[in-house]
Amino acid sequence: MAAEESSPLTTHVLNTGDGVPGTRMALSLHRLDSNLMIWTMLSVGTTNEDGRCSALISREAFTPGMYKLRFETGAYWESLGQTCFYPYVEVVFTISDPDQRFHLPLLMSRFSYSTYRGS
Template structure:
């Protein structure tokens, strides 16, 4: 796994229902094989106590293409003794300039979520 400082892609998950970072949530990164039309897993991580996850991919492996981050939201809520409408959240995005840095936060509650491209 790449060091956090060299990771071109980071994420931050916030439990907006309780007003806290979503720590210990499993996150996976995938890239679409455009010829085979299948998703290949590139990285696996877990959010830290601040809800952040970095180091999912190195700068060298980060190329143009379609990616998705999958957040295991159902397991997170179960670990808190709660239920959730969404068993997982997948955020699909396209990278055209892999030389840039990308930050994709996930804001979530048990019954909703939103995301955006952050800085």
Template sequence: ACKRLQGRIVDSVFALRSSPITTHVLNTGDGVPAARMALSLHRLDPRMAIWNLITIGKTDEDGRCPGLITSDAFTPGLYKVRFETGQYWESLGQSSFYPYVEVCRN
């Protein structure tokens, strides 16, 4: 399986090993991974105080999205992952209190 990552195709197994930012999303209500949840990775530009989109993706069948960013492309700073939880629950025929969830990390 391959994924498009910043204009390049990378093997997802390699990406899982080398990505400094990883995700694992679980649907604890049903006791399963949150498969096919849309998400996006952003990096804060401290000079402009704006978030720059790095990549978008979807979780795989295990609730993971390997290869969000390569080690080579990673630079220290503030990152956020935005999980499209509202779309996910809607796709399952359920409503969601949160339209999205953002998680930030240094």
């Protein structure tokens, strides 16, 4: 994974049902190869005790294009002894200005989720 200080893309997960961070959730970052129309995995990570994953990609590797963050929500809920409706969540987004910073939170419960673009 990229160095935390230089990563232009960060995320955090909040378990809104319990009001706690989504800790130890596996996730992966992908970029769409627009020529082949396939996703290429760029990095994998796990949220920390605060539900954050900060070092997703280096500034140099962050180029304009379409990306997705895949959150392994099913495994997270299973680790808590619970079931959920969504086994994973994929958030697809477009980067046109990679010089900006992007923060992409996932707010979730066992039966719903939402996200937004932070900075």
